[in-house]
Amino acid sequence: MIEFDEQQQRMVLKLVYYGPALSGKTTNLLSLHDQLSLDGRGELMLLDTTEDRTIYFDLLPFFYVAPSGMKIKIKVYTVPGQVRHDATRKAVLQRADGVVFVADSQLGRMSVNFESFDNLEKNLSMVGLSIERLPLVVQFNKRDVADVVPEEEILRAWEPTGLPVVMASALNGSGVLETFGKILEATFDSMNARYGLTARFGVERETFLSGIMKVSK
């Protein structure tokens, strides 16, 4: 968590979209930006350079104010997937409250996915987070592409991890909200268990989720 000020009734959380290069992390954020109403979110900040599409990272903030006055801000980040930007990934992962792992469904990208997942596990432990306890959602993106690994096969491979797996096509926006909803739920539950969001600050799970995920008309 980035910040929690009980007196000011303010909590700032961090979610990170992780995954191999070119798996569609930024596209996920762009799609969230398009699909969700400006009511619950801020502007998308793309910190990219001409040389490399995601040499730094992207940031999309979301806001929720409970009837009690408790303010929750969620900063959603992407990390650069390129192997050489490991230090940037580690820096962004610091104090994360939830991670979405965006994998590439295309045939022949499975080893890259596993490598990146390994890297996530390693970096989490290096910044002092446990992959066992951290809310984590896996998204298999690019379902719209022709040569993809069949869904049953993916589910069979990931089933032993017990992690929620979502099929998505960020380019057409399908599965993007589902993924975001799942990580929000998991993160809310984990925060609620630790800080008593509902009991102490009157933040209800359903209104929190619907408050942030307001679909734009």
Add this chain to the structure above:
Amino acid sequence: MMFDTPNLTFVVGEEKRLAEIISPAEIEPLLRSLIKAGPVWAAVLDEDGLPICRHGDGHQSDTLQEIRQSLLVEGEPRGTLIVASNPSQFQAAEPLALLARDALQLTVNNNLKRMLTTEIHTSVVQESYEQLVGINRNLAESERRYRELALSLEQKVEERTNELQKAYGKILQQEKLAAVGGLAAGMAHEINNPNGFILSNLTTFKKYLGRMSEMLGLYRLLASKDISSEQLKLMTEARWRELKLDFVLEDAQDLLSQSQQGAERIGKIVADLKSFSHVDETSGVAADLNLELKRTLSVMNLNMAPGTVIVQDLQPLPLFACNPGLLSQAFLNIIQNALQSNDKGLEVRISSKCEDGEIIIAVADNGRGIPADNLTRVFEPFFTTRDVGSGTGMGLTVARDIVHGVGGNMEIDSSAGLGTTVTIRLPLKDGSV
């Protein structure tokens, strides 16, 4: 914004106050231009409503009309721009206030972007720096180890060499014992054989000696009596025949010369063994290798299967400086292999010659040969195809090491079913002709 504080540690995404993002120096020129255009005063307030920058005369007054605009940080209202003007100028002031808000918002956004970039940079650089420090520490440590190692390397090499030499000496000794053990069996038989017939001859001779003593006693008795030579002849002739002394004298002759030969044979075996083992020689002796080959063969003759043909084609050789005992050991190992290469119809050809400044000794057999797979392994220590317990697997290894030890080399050439040839080449050192 400046980041000149040393040892900054950022958490990416840490919340920032408006005053951290935009400075009065950046706001002030804008507010000043605003006032010039009409409004009485203008100010930028932070999250808590405290002014970051204020410009223009006047003060809060009922007569002035205030326009308030929010400044957003990451999409969240975090500050306020206040523009106050006289009611008469309000119409003109409103668009001016919006323009100023847009300009301030742009500055805030750009500064924030730069700050986020700087945060990442700082984190990455700091981490890289820590990694470098770590790498440097590891390098220093391994450099220290290498230096230590280098210092003690010579000593360690010497220790290891000594250990190896000791171990090798032990193996050589064992190999020699094994060879001697093999020889001993044949030798026991060879010594036992003549010894047996010498004993038997002596037993017979003892009997013969009895008869001869009896005859001599009779002569002595009769000689003391006064009898004629006719009578003497009559009385002894019958006894001579009874004791078969004609045969006894002849046979005794044979028995003794046979026994003598047997004893000589034993003597030769012992002499051969003694010269083969070179018990009274050390190294650096100028040796005739043909003589060594012959001695080796003579010790081994005892062990050969019947029907084995040994062909010797030994050309005169110059003397060769070496430890003849060791070289004989090599010859023995090679010839022993040849002798075991077949059960029937075995022919082993042993040749030596001196050519182009080197002595070439070859042992060729017409045995079963060595399969190609094994050929590359025959020099490996402990490699053997014989039954467990009957071969040490060290024979050729030791032979090759001995040959290398005197600066020579050893080749082995074999085809399965046709036979094997082992060739030893020993270069003559200058002056050893």
